Amino acid sequence: MNYELITWLIPLAPLLAFFIIFLVTYKNNRLSHSLAIGSAFISWLLSMIIIIFAVTNLEVIEKGISSSISWLPTAETWLKIGVQVDALTTITLFFVSWTILMIFIYSVGYHNFGQPEGDHDRPGLPPHGAEIIDQEGKHQHVPSIEPMYARFFGFFGLFAFAMYLLVVSNNLLTLYIGWEIMGLCSYLLIGFWYAKPSAKAAAQKAFLTTRIGDVFMLIGLAALYTITGSLQYEVIFSEDVIHNLATTISPVLGLSWAGLIGLLIFMGVVGKSSQFPLHIWLPDAMEGPTPVSAMIHAATMVSAGVYLAIRFFPVLSAGWDGGASITTPMLVMAVIGSFTALFSATIAVAQRDVKRVLAYSTISQLGFMIAALGVGAYVAAAFHLVTHAIFKALLFLGSGSIIHGMEHGVLHTQEHIDPQDMYNMGGLYKKMPITFATFVIGGFALAGFPFITAGFWSKDEILSGAFNGGFSIVFWVLAISAFITAFYTMRQISLVFLGKARTEAAKHAHETPNTMTVPLIVLSFFAITIGWVGIPEYFPVIGGLVPNWLETFLGTMLHGEHVVVEHHSSIPLITSLVVSLGGLFLGGLLYRSITETDKDPLEWSLSGFYKVLANKYYVDEFYQFVFIRPAEWVSEKIVYQLFDQKIFDGFLHGIGKISIWLGEKFRYWFDLPVINRGGDKLASGTRKIGTNLKVTQSGRIQDYMILALAFSLLGGFIFYLILF
Amino acid sequence: MIPLSWYLILAAVLFSIGMFGAISRKNAVAVLISIELMLNAVNINILAFWHYHSQLLGYTEINGLVFAAVVIIAAAAEVAIGLAIILAVYRVRKTVVASDINVLKG
Numbered sequence: 008m009n010y011e012l013i014t015w016l017i018p019l020a021p022l023l024a025f026f027i028i029f030l031v032t033y034k035n036n037r038l039s040h041s042l043a044i045g046s047a048f049i050s051w052l053l054s055m056i057i058i059i060f061a062v063t064n065l066e067v068i069e070k071g072i073s074s075s076i077s078w079l080p081t082a083e084t085w086l087k088i089g090v091q092v093d094a095l096t097t098i099t100l101f102f103v104s105w106t107i108l109m110i111f112i113y114s115v116g117y118h119n120f121g122q123p124e125g126d127h128d129r130p131g132l133p134p135h136g137a138e139i140i141d142q143e144g145k146h147q148h149v150p151s152i153e154p155m156y157a158r159f160f161g162f163f164g165l166f167a168f169a170m171y172l173l174v175v176s177n178n179l180l181t182l183y184i185g186w187e188i189m190g191l192c193s194y195l196l197i198g199f200w201y202a203k204p205s206a207k208a209a210a211q212k213a214f215l216t217t218r219i220g221d222v223f224m225l226i227g228l229a230a231l232y233t234i235t236g237s238l239q240y241e242v243i244f245s246e247d248v249i250h251n252l253a254t255t256i257s258p259v260l261g262l263s264w265a266g267l268i269g270l271l272i273f274m275g276v277v278g279k280s281s282q283f284p285l286h287i288w289l290p291d292a293m294e295g296p297t298p299v300s301a302m303i304h305a306a307t308m309v310s311a312g313v314y315l316a317i318r319f320f321p322v323l324s325a326g327w328d329g330g331a332s333i334t335t336p337m338l339v340m341a342v343i344g345s346f347t348a349l350f351s352a353t354i355a356v357a358q359r360d361v362k363r364v365l366a367y368s369t370i371s372q373l374g375f376m377i378a379a380l381g382v383g384a385y386v387a388a389a390f391h392l393v394t395h396a397i398f399k400a401l402l403f404l405g406s407g408s409i410i411h412g413m414e415h416g417v418l419h420t421q422e423h424i425d426p427q428d429m430y431n432m433g434g435l436y437k438k439m440p441i442t443f444a445t446f447v448i449g450g451f452a453l454a455g456f457p458f459i460t461a462g463f464w465s466k467d468e469i470l471s472g473a474f475n476g477g478f479s480i481v482f483w484v485l486a487i488s489a490f491i492t493a494f495y496t497m498r499q500i501s502l503v504f505l506g507k508a509r510t511e512a513a514k515h516a517h518e519t520p521n522t523m524t525v526p527l528i529v530l531s532f533f534a535i536t537i538g539w540v541g542i543p544e545y546f547p548v549i550g551g552l553v554p555n556w557l558e559t560f561l562g563t564m565l566h567g568e569h570v571v572v573e574h575h576s577s578i579p580l581i582t583s584l585v586v587s588l589g590g591l592f593l594g595g596l597l598y599r600s601i602t603e604t605d606k607d608p609l610e611w612s613l614s615g616f617y618k619v620l621a622n623k624y625y626v627d628e629f630y631q632f633v634f635i636r637p638a639e640w641v642s643e644k645i646v647y648q649l650f651d652q653k654i655f656d657g658f659l660h661g662i663g664k665i666s667i668w669l670g671e672k673f674r675y676w677f678d679l680p681v682i683n684r685g686g687d688k689l690a691s692g693t694r695k696i697g698t699n700l701k702v703t704q705s706g707r708i709q710d711y712m713i714l715a716l717a718f719s720l721l722g723g724f725i726f727y728l729i730l731f
Numbered sequence: 732m733i734p735l736s737w738y739l740i741l742a743a744v745l746f747s748i749g750m751f752g753a754i755s756r757k758n759a760v761a762v763l764i765s766i767e768l769m770l771n772a773v774n775i776n777i778l779a780f781w782h783y784h785s786q787l788l789g790y791t792e793i794n795g796l797v798f799a800a801v802v803i804i805a806a807a808a809e810v811a812i813g814l815a816i817i818l819a820v821y822r823v824r825k826t827v828v829a830s831d832i833n834v835l836k837g
Contacts, residue, residue: 706833709754709762716750 010060011074014090017053017100018171018185020046025164028157039157040115043164047111050171054104061097065560073177073241087239091177094561098389099174099314102396105533106306107167109526113404114163114298116522117411118153125151131202133296136418148418150411159199159296166192170307174314179228179238182315186224186279189308190217196299197292209291216288220278227271231322234264244321253325262335265325269336272319280312280373283347287627289370293362297407300362305369306400313376313392316340320385333383341381345484348374350624352491356498356609357620360427361406364499368453369399371488375469382481384472386561390541391465397537398452398462401530405446408519408527409503412439416512424510429502431513433601436504438516443504445527450500452534454493455587461538463587468541471579486582493590501598509602738779746772759820759827763813770806774799 024046032038061072075089092100125137128151137151153159166189173185191214198210232238234255235248242248252265259267276282281289292304303309316323323336333341348371355367372395379388412435413426424431436443452462466489473482508514518524541557597608610617619625703714745768752765781795821827 704836706836707830708832709829713754716754 010057010072010092011090013053013056014072014092014175015074017050017057017175018168020049020053021164021167021171025161025168028161028164033157033161036120036152036156039160040120043160044108044111044115046164047108047167050167051104051108054100054171057092058097058101061092061094062560075177075239084236086180087178087237088181089177089239090175091240092175095314095317095389096174098393098557098561099310100171102310102393103170103174103307106302106396106400106530107170109530110298110302110306110400110404111160111163111167113301113407113523113526114159114296116520117296117298117407118156118159119150120152120156120522122150122152124154128154129202130154131200133200133203136414148421150415150418153296155199159196162192162195162199163298163302166196166303166308170311173311177240179231179240179243182318183225183228186275186311186315187221189303189311190214190221190279193217193292193303193308196303197295199295199299203294205291206294209288209294213288213292216285217278220275220285223271224275224278227268227275230264230271231268234268240318249321249325252322263326265322266335269319269323269325269334270339273316273323273336273340276312276316276377277343278312279315280309280377281370282312282343282374282377283350284626286347286351286370287630290363290366290623293360293366297362297403297410300366301400301403301407304366305403306396309369309373310392310396313373313380313388316377316380317385317389317392320380323380324383327383333381337381337383339381340377341478341481344374344376344378344381345481345488346374347371348378348488349484349491350374352488352495354620354623355495356491357607357617359429359621360425361409361429361432361499361503362403362427364429364495365399365402365406368492368495369395371492372399372453375466375485375488378481378485379469379472382473382476382478384469384476386541386558387465387468387472389561390468390557394452394461394465394534394537397530398449398460398534401445401449401527401534402453404523404527404530405442405449408439408442408523409435409446409516411519411523412442412516413512415517416510416515419515420511422510422512424512426512429499430601431510432503432508432516433506433510433513434504434508435513435516438513439504439518441518441524441527445524445531446504447500448531448534450496451591452538454496454591455489455583456591457584457587459535461534461536463583464538464541466587467580467583468543470583471543474579482579482582486586489583490586490590493587494594497591497594498598501595502601505595505598506600507602735779735783738775742772742775742779745769745775757828757830759817759829759832760814762829763810763817766813767806767810770802774802777802 021043024042027042028039032042057072072093073089073091075087077085078088079086119134123137123139125134128134128137132154134151134153136148139147139149141147169185169188169192171185173182173189176182176185194210194214197213198206200206201210228238231243234252235243237243249265252268253263255264256262257264257267262270278285289304289309293300295304323340324334327334327337351367351370351374355364355371358364358367372391376388376391376395379385379391409432410426413432417424417426448460452460454460455463455466457463470482470485470489473479473485508516543558601607607617609620613620622628749765749768749770749772752768753762756762756765777795777798781792781798784795785791817827820832824832826832
């Protein structure tokens with residue numbers, strides 16, 4: 008089979024679906040979602056072919072499947088674009104294709120396909136539900152179909168295209184194109200319900216915040232292109248170029264070019280993967296429909312940032328010898344990653360919205376990966392990327408299912424409560440058993456429940472990477488974050504599913520349709536099994552039973568510089584056991600039986616600090632105060648009132664006055680005397696001449712004849728005089 | 732042999748009479764007749780010069796005759812058009828007096 012061609016084709020199917028949906032089938036909901044899911048399926052199938060080929064042919068992967076074409080002529084060379092498949096692409100394709108396909112299918116149920124249209128629904132707002140009369144003649148409230156159903160799938164097609172493009176690219180140019188299209192899709196889909204002011208604001212916030220990172224990234228790409236003359240991975244990551252980059256000094260802060268470019272690109276990663284200080288957009292992004300949160304803001308798009316960091320690891324770590332003296336970008340990554348992990352984990356503890364908890368846990372987990380890269384635990388970062396994408400997609404879809412079930416209850420009881428607030432839930436395990444089971448699997452994977460779940464293995468890898476590398480501060484920060492992670496996960500599970508129902512709506516919640524539960528089941532399968540591919544060989548008892556396939560597989564990516572950790576301490580293992588079990592236990596203990604009237608147990612134990620956590624450390628307020636308000640002040644006072652009104656308007660008014668003065672002068676000194684009177688004179692003169700000449704025109708033919716005779720005589724006479 | 736000047740004098744007299752008639756006569760038909768007179772005066776001139784030129788050469792050339800014939804043809808055509816115009820004017824204005832037909836008076 009022609010594997011290069013297949014790789015080219017992977018991104019194209021969703022792009023085609025996007026165009027067809029928007030140009031042709033946007034009025035037909037069934038056709039539109041069939042097209043979108045069909046295209047996602049084709050991409051999934053092609054990805055699976057590629058993955059199976061890659062996994063069974065390790066020696067091919069070591070060289071990499073690669074194909075490129077010349078795209079744009081530049082001065083001397085061509086800008087090339089192309090595709091490639093290596094180990095990182097393969098594992099990324101794996102979770103991307105699975106999550107995209109599952110979320111596409113899930114969206115059909117989430118957007119209430121097959122339900123009647125709502126009476127008061129309009130585009131730009133979530134459906135309010137419809138009132139129907141059942142067979143017994145009773146009025147019933149049922150969920151109604153999303154008014155912009157086809158549009159949603161169109162955007163999803165575009166998004167899937169961009170993600171696949173980013174994954175299979177073999178150069179930074181198309182990667183950046185995919186990166187930016189995803190930014191656009193993120194904006195469009197967060198603001199999918201654009202008539203909600205909060206959604207509109209969140210969409211703008213997400214777009215602008217990620218843009219800050221993207222600008223730095225673009226500068227980094229430009230610098231890279233200027234120095235290396237290429238954006239192809241094979242050129243950039245070749246050992247000569249890396250060596251050059253690492254040894255030449257850039258004009259900024261005495262960093263090497265590799266360090267400078269690494270930092271700039273890392274800024275893009277910070278924006279995309281929502282790391283501190285650009286993390287503020289991701290929680291707000293939960294305003295979008297839940298499949299969007301699952302796909303873009305948990306599983307794929309935010310993973311793209313980490314993917315880029317992993318992809319770029321050779322540059323980021325250029326000059327690193329594998330020991331404790333890490334490069335500047337790595338140091339920055341370790342600091343930002345571990346800080347973000349802890350910082351957002353603590354925020355997640357105090358959130359009441361079921362999706363916001365997950366949003367902050369996403370930020371926290373992405374921080375884990377960044378920190379892992381910072382300490383050089385390359386394989387662990389990639390491993391956690393995969394497992395996190397799977398279980399976070401599962402958790403988000405689960406939360407969507409919970410919200411959906413709650414909305415069903417809200418419609419039924421006509422209560423005015425927030426269906427996303429966890430304090431309005433409780434006891435849902437009886438109502439929604441499938442959602443409960445899958446959510447618990449996802450949650451335990453997130454918490455790192457020992458041995459069974461995928462999250463345990465990947466998180467353990469990160470912790471042991473940090474510990475064995477000698478970065479004890481990073482290790483302890485991550486360990487505390489892992490403990491908090493387990494705690495808030497159990498808090499969430501307890502609040503949502505355990506105990507007694509705290510509202511009427513929760514009592515009438517309902518299991519969601521098959522299109523929603525089947526993806527949950529599929530993903531929960533992977534949330535458990537995917538961890539088994541990366542069990543370290545030194546692990547007690549079960550280590551070595553299954554070969555550490557991932558390590559071997561991803562090891563092909565590193566040019567022999569990967570350092571195998573020789574000494575294995577049992578401290579990280581014991582720590583990960585303690586933190587995950589301890590966190591889960593504590594969370595369950597505190598929140599197992601909260602009733603309607605109870606306050607959050609943390610609220611009295613942490614008192615004032617709880618408020619700080621619930622308000623996300625006031626980072627938004629801080630940005631409001633430091634950046635937005637001054638910017639508004641500058642726009643209002645300086646740009647508008649001083650520059651615009653005084654200087655520019657004054658200048659323009661001055662020009663206007665001068666023009667009027669000049670115009671009057673022109674009128675009195677030139678227009679009136681010369682043009683007007685001159686014209687009049689010309690007319691009256693002509694008239695006078697005409698009146699005088701009129702006499703000659705008697706109208707009598709013989710007068711003319713005499714005249715002609717006289718003139719010819721005169722002419723003859725003159726002719727005679729001249730001639731002789 | 733009649734000298735050339737006699738012919739020329741006759742032609743000049745005829746031309747002057749024609750010219751006077753064309754200018755002074757009121758009747759348009761008479762004006763037309765006067766124009767014919769002038770044309771004939773010209774013809775006499777042409778033929779006289781042709782004749783004397785042939786005698787000087789000692790043989791007969793035909794070109795003078797051709798000239799005279801062309802003038803006669805032109806005169807005939809002119810009369811035809813002129814009379815037609817006069818008739819047409821007469822039908823509309825019921826007059827052939829040239830000085831009354833002064834629509835073009837400024």
